[in-house]
Amino acid sequence: MIRRPLLSLLTALAFLIMLGPVVILLGVAFTAGSTLTFPPEGLSLRWFAAALDYQPFISSLGTSLVVAALSTVLALALGVPATLALQRGLIPGRGVVENLFATPIIVPELVLGLALFQQLMVGLQITALATLVIGHTVLLLPYAVRVVGASLALSDPRLEEAARGLGAGPLRTFFQVTLPVMRPGIISAAILAFITSLNNVPLSLLLTGPGVSTLPVEMLNYVQSSYDPVVAAVSVLLLAASVAVALVTERLVGFNKVFGR
Amino acid sequence: PTREADTDTLVVSTFSFATEQFMEVVAEPFEERTGIEVVLDTGNNATRLTKLRINKERPDTDVVLISDYYAAIGKEMGLFERIDPETVPNMAEIQPWAVDPEGYGPAYTFQLLGLMYRTDLVEEEPTSWGALWDPEHPGGFALPDISVSAGPLMVLATGETYGSGPTDADTGFERLAAIGPDALQFYSSSTEVSSLLERGEIAMAPSLDNFAMNAVEAGQPIGFALPEEGRLMTANTAQIVNGAPNRAGAEAFVDFLLDPQVQSEVAEVIYDKPVHPDAQVTDLMTRVSGEAAVNPTEAGYHQGDLDLIAGERSSWLDRFVEEVAR
Amino acid sequence: MRRAANLTGVELSRRGTLFALLVPGLAVLLFGFLYPVAATLAFPPDGDPATVARETGSLLTDPYLLPVIARTIRVAVVTTLICLVLGFPVAYLISRVPPRWSGKLLALAIFPLMLNTVVRTYGWLVVLGGNGLLSSLTEGLGLGPSRLLYTETAIVLGLVQLFLPLMILSCYSSLSQQDPRLEEAARGLGASPGRAFRQVVFPLALPGALVGCTLVFAGAVTAFTTPQLLGGARERILSTLLYSRVNVSLDWPAASAVALVMTVLVLVVSALSSRLSAKGSTQ
Amino acid sequence: MTPVVQLESVSRAFGRSRDAVAAVSDLDLAVPRGKFTTLLGPSGCGKTTTLRMIAGFVQPTSGRILLEGADATKTPPEKRNIGMVFQSYALFPHMTIIDNVAFGLRARGLAKTEVTARAGEALELVGLSALAGRKPGALSGGQQQRVALARAVAIRPSVLLLDEPLSNLDARLRVQMRAELRRVQRETGLTAILVTHDQDEALELSDHMVILNKGRLEQEGAPRDVFPRPASRFVADFLGYENFPVLPGHGPVAIRPEHVRLLSSGEPEDAGVTLEATVTNVTYQGSHCVVEVNANGLGDGTRLLCAHPGEAPRPGEAVRVLLPAAHLVTLGEDAEAAR
Amino acid sequence: MTPVVQLESVSRAFGRSRDAVAAVSDLDLAVPRGKFTTLLGPSGCGKTTTLRMIAGFVQPTSGRILLEGADATKTPPEKRNIGMVFQSYALFPHMTIIDNVAFGLRARGLAKTEVTARAGEALELVGLSALAGRKPGALSGGQQQRVALARAVAIRPSVLLLDEPLSNLDARLRVQMRAELRRVQRETGLTAILVTHDQDEALELSDHMVILNKGRLEQEGAPRDVFPRPASRFVADFLGYENFPVLPGHGPVAIRPEHVRLLSSGEPEDAGVTLEATVTNVTYQGSHCVVEVNANGLGDGTRLLCAHPGEAPRPGEAVRVLLPAAHLVTLGEDAEAAR
C-alpha cells in the first residue's frame, strides 16, 4: 500500500507543509546575526543563551507547563468518563449532551478569555492561575470528548462484557480494558490538548495577573516589539525537549506502544 | 482576590517590551529606595486597559504606563486619578507638553512619527510624506495598521499635510485611500515592519522612530526621515489608577520615573527618549531623530488631538478598513 | 456514532452511573464556560443585550462586513478540506505501516505542533514573500516572481500548516481501531485500493475525520495570529475583526456581535458534523 | 435442590418497540446444578441472547432470572461469578495471552503466585503454553478460541457459559477439548451451559439438553430421552432425522438414515416395517455410504436415506428396506413442517 | 491443463527475523481447476495463512504463487478475482447486509439492476433475504457467517476461498449450505478452496484434499484415496483413526472405531485379525455406542475403540473383536506420534 503513488504524494506534501517551517526555524535560531533572517548569517548559539537568560520566559514557562499539565489531566478526567457515558450509555437527548461538550471550541477564545476574566477573575475573585486552569480545561474538553469518542466508537463492546463476566467491576473494566483499548485515542487527545494549551494565546491573553503569565503570551509580547531570533531559539528549545521526550519514550517503551496496541 | 490598601507592594501595569531592563533600571532601584516591592503586570495597551475597565470597581493595580491615546480613553472611562503636583515634584521640571493639561498622569517618554526607509533602495532621504504618493513607488511601501500607534498618527499627519490641519481626518483618510491599494501590507507590529524592510519587500514605511533604533545601531541600511510637515508624535504616560491600593507608592513611582538620573538610564538601556530636560539623550537617538529627540515641540512635533483619536476610534477603524485597507 | 442502544456492551443504563460519569464534566462546562460566556456576550463591558442585538443586526446588514463573513467561511472551508485531503492519507499510512514505523511517523507529524504560532508564521513569510523561497523557485522556473503573502491563499496555507497535525491525530484515533481485515475483504471482492478506501476505510473512520474537520474548522474560524500576519488588514476575517474591536476600538458590544456570528457559524458546522457522524454510524 | 440458574418467562426483543425483533420469547428454563446443559437450535434462534441474559450483559425485556434461587435480574455481571466463552472470542487485544487468561484471577484479587499458577494451568489445558507471551492478533482462529476457553475456565466460575466454544477446532482437537471440559466440569462440579451445533458434542457432553426454535423452548430432557424420542418434527429434523415417511397404519413417523436397513435378499426380517424400494443415488461417506431409495409403496416420490456400512448397491437396483420398529418415532398430530 | 492456483515452495514467517514464527514452510500446491479442494490440519497449522497468501493479503516470505500459470505473487488482491470468506467474517459494519453482499458487484461496475438481482439471489441462497436491511451488528453469529458466504459467492469469483465458512451453523443448516455450495460450484464450474475441520464436510465437498501439519504438506489426494489410506500416523490420527495397535506380523496399523467389529459368539469370521478382548467401558452415542475394550493378546493395556450399532455389551464382558483386513491401514516406518 505504500506503493500507491497518490497516497505517497499526499503524504509527502503534508509533511512538507508541516515540517518546512521547522527547517527555516532552525536556520533562524542558529543565526549569528541579530535579526530574524533566513538564510542565517553565520552560525551561533547566542540566541539560545539569550532565551535562557530572559527571565519572563523562564517563569512563564513554569506557569505554562503547570497549566497545560493540570488542564490536560482535568480535561481527560472529566471528558473520558463523559465519553464513556455518551458512547455506551442509554442517554436521553444524547446528541444535545454530546454537542454541549463540543461547544468550547466554537466560541472564539478571545471571547472566552474576556468572559472568564470578567465573570470569574473579577466577578468571583478567582486567582489568575486558577482561572487559567479552568479556562484551559474547558477549552480542552472537546478534544478529550471528541477524539476519545471517535476511537471508542469503533471498539468492540463485547470486550467490556468479557471483562465484567470475568468478575471485573465497572471500574476495573474501565481501567484495564476500556482505557487501554482507547489508548490511541486518549494519547492523541492528550497530546493535542497539552500542546493546544501550551501554545494558546487568545484565551490566556487576559487571564494573566501580576506575576502570572504564560509562555506563548510572553513570546507574542516579545515578538511584537523585538525583531531578534530569541523567540525562534525558544521554539527550537521546546522542539528539542519534545524530541527528547519522544526519544526517551521510544527507548523505554517504544513510541508505537504508546499509540498502537 | 481583592487587594486591600497596601503600602508594601506596588503593582505596575506596563508594556511587555524590555521588562527585564525595566526591572533593572527602574523597578529595582525604586525598591531599594522605598522598600516597596514592585510587581509588574505586562501586556499591550488595549489588553491592560480592558482589564482595568473590568476591574474598575476593585482595582488591583496602582500605576499604569500607557500610550497617550489609550490614556485618553482611560480618562474618559474614569479609570485614572488626577495627580497633585505636590506629590510628584518632578512634574514641575519636565518639558511642558509632557504635563497633562487636565492634571492626569504625565508623559514620561515619546516617539516620533517619520519614514523608516532602506537607504540602499531609496536614493534620496525623503523630506515629505509625499514620498508615499510618488507614483514611482520605488521598492514598494507598507502602511501602519490603524491598530498600532502610528496608524491614527498617520491619518492626522496626512490631514495636516494635505488638508486643513491636524484635525482634518477626512482628508487624511481620503489621501491614504488613494495609496491603500498600492501598500504591500498594513503592518501591526514593529517586528513586522522591520522584517519587511530587512527582507527588501518594501523600501519605506511610516513608523515611530524607536522602531528604527535597533537597525540603525546594528549598522543596517536603514534610515529614519522626519518629514517637514505633518510632524506627529505619541507619548507614553504614567497614570495612577483610580482607587489604587497604594496611592502614595504610586505617586512616588511616577516621580521616580521622571527623575533625570532614571530617565537617562532608561534612555540608555530601553531607548525611551527622556522628557526631563536634565536627562541625557543618547547619541543613537539624535542619530535617528536629530534635534527632535531632545526637544520635540521645538522641532514642530505635537501629539494631535487625543480626544479626537479616542472618541473616533470605532469609526476610524471602520473607515480605515473600508476605505484604505483595500 | 449512534450504536443501536441495545447492542451496547454491558448496558450502561443505571441512572446513577451515567449521572456520575457525566455530571462532573457538565458542571465544569457550566461554570467555566456556559455561564461566563453567556453572561459576557449578553452583558459585555459597557453594554447590554439590547446594544449587542443592535450591533449584531448592523453587522449582518453592513455591506462591507458581509464579504468578511463570506471570506471567513471560504477560508475555513478550504482549510478544512485541504487538511482532510492531506491529513487523512497520512493518518491512514501511519495506521497501516509496521509498528516500528508508525510511532516515528506519528512523532514527526506531532512535532510541528510545538512550534510557536508566531514563529511558524514567520516561516511562511520567508517562503511566501516577494523575495521568498517560493518566488525564487517560480522565478527560476521562468514563471516570474510570485507573491502569495497577504493573500487569502497565504492565510489558508498558514492555517493548513497549523491544523494539519490536529486532523492527522483525529483521523488516526479512528483508523487505528479499524480491523484491517475489512479492507482486505473489500480488496478481495474486487475493489481497487481507491474504492476500498472510499467505501470501507474512509466511512469507517468517518467519526474521527469529522471530529478532525470540526476541530480544524473551528480553529480556522477563530485563529487570529496567522490570518493577521499572513493576510494583513486587507484580508480581514471575523477573528481579526473581533480582535480589532476588542483591542483597537475597545468596543465590547460590537465585539460581542462578531463573537455571536462566529459562534453560530461554528455551531452550524459542528451540528452538521454530528449529524453526518450519526448517519454514517457503525452498527 | 434449587436450580443454579432459572429463567422465568424471560423475553428479549431488540430494536424499537414498533419494529422490534423478538430474539427470545417467554422462555422458562431450569438449569440443573453440577450438570452440563446444552442449548441447541438453528442459527438465529436466540441461543447467544439467552446466554447473554444469564451472564447479565443484556437485560430481559420481561421475565426474571434467578441465580441460586434469588432474583438476579438486575445483578451486574461481575457479581454473578459466571464465566463465558464468547462466540466472537472477545479477547483483549492489548494484553498478552497469559494476561488475558489471568485477567479474571487478578480481578478476584488472588495472590500473584496463585494467579500465575492457575493461569498457566488453564493455558496448559488448551495446549497453548508456548504462546503465552503473544498477543491475540498473532494467533490463528482456533488458537484464539482456545484462549477464550482458558480465560473462562481459569476463574473456576460457578456457572460456565460456552457459546460454540469449539467451533473453530479440528475434529481431533475438539474431541480432546471436549474430554478436558468434561473432566474439569466433573472435577469441580461446576454447572455449564453450552451452545453448540455439533450433535456429537451435545450428546457426549450434555446431561440435559434444551432445544430452542425462534426464541421458544421446543423440547428439553436428557439426550438419551430426547435423541430417540423427538417430540416434534422440528426437533426430529433438527436432530438429524432425515426420513419422514407417512406409514400406512402408523401415520407420520421419523427415522434416522443410520437406522434404515437395506436387507440382503434372504436375510430374516426384524420387527418393523419393510418396504420395496429402488436405489436412486449412492454417495460415498468415508466409513459408510448413503443410499437414497424411492420407496415404491408409499405415495409418489417418497425418498428415503439409508446409511449403509456394507457393500454399496448400484443405482437402479431394487432393494428391500427395513424400518425397525425400535427406531421408528411417531410424530404427534402437532407435527408440522419445521421452519 | 494448468492448475488455477499453484504454490511453488511458498513460505511465510511472522515477526522479525530473529524470533520469526514460520506459519507456512516450503509449501508446494497445485489446485485443480473447477474442483473443490479442502485444506485440513490442526489449529494453527497455517491454513488461514495459506488462503491469505493466495488471496494476496499477505506476501510469501519466499516462493511464488501462480494464478492461471502466471506469476501473481505481487498482483494486488483486487486484480485476482478471488472471493474469500473470512474466518472472522470481516463484514463491513457500516453497511446493511444487502450492501455488504452487493459491494463486490458494485466494485465491478455492474448495472444497478444486475447488482440488485445478483445480491438478492446470493442472500436468498443463504436464507437471509428477510434480514437484507439490517446491519451486521444486529445479526447472530451464524447469520453473520452466512452473509460472509453470500458476499463472497455473489461476485462469482474464479476462485473461492472459504475459511471455515460453516463452522457456526447447526448441523441441518450446514448440510443444506454444503449442498448449495456444491451446487453453485458445479453450476458455475468455479474452483474452490475450503478450510474446514469438519470431516464430513471435507468428504462430501472435496474433490481433492490437502492435509497440512505445522505449515508443511503432509498428504494430498482424492478423499476416496486419502481417507482409507492415510500415509502417516499424523494423518490417520487427524482423520479420526483412533486405534493404532501394533499387530504381530503386521507392524503398526491404524483402524477406525466404525470398522472394528464385535463378533457375536458363533458369527462367522471375515478376513482379518481376530482378538480376544475384555470390555472396559461403554459410551452411548445416539445412533450407536462406543465400546472400549482391552485387547488381551497385544502387549499390556492396548485399548481399542469400537463403534457398535447393535445391543451394547456390559463392561467386564469378554468379547471377540474383528479388525477386518479390508480396513486395516499399514503405517510406514516413518509413522511416529503425531504432535
Ligand SMILES: Nc1ncnc2c1ncn2[C@@H]1O[C@H](COP(=O)(O)OP(=O)(O)OP(=O)(O)O)[C@@H](O)[C@H]1O
Ligand atoms: N501476525 C502473526 N504473528 C505471529 N504469528 C502468527 C501471526 N499470524 C499467525 N501466526 C501464527 O502462524 C500459525 C498459522 O496461523 P494460521 O492462522 O494460518 O493457522 P490456521 O491453520 O488457520 O489455524 P486455525 O485452524 O486455528 O484457524 C499459527 O501458529 C499462528 O499462531
Ligand SMILES: Nc1ncnc2c1ncn2[C@@H]1O[C@H](COP(=O)(O)OP(=O)(O)OP(=O)(O)O)[C@@H](O)[C@H]1O
Ligand atoms: N441488536 C440486534 N438487533 C436486532 N436483532 C438482533 C440483534 N441481536 C440479535 N438479533 C436477532 O435476534 C435473533 C437471535 O440472535 P442470537 O444471537 O441469540 O442467535 P443465536 O441462536 O446465537 O444464533 P447463531 O447460532 O447464528 O449464533 C437473531 O435472529 C438475530 O438476528
Ligand SMILES: NCCCCNCCCN
Ligand atoms: N507603544 C510603543 C511601546 C513603547 C515601549 N515603551 C517601553 C516602556 C517600558 N516600560
Ligand SMILES: [Mg+2]
Ligand atoms: Mg450465537
Ligand SMILES: [Mg+2]
Ligand atoms: Mg485459521
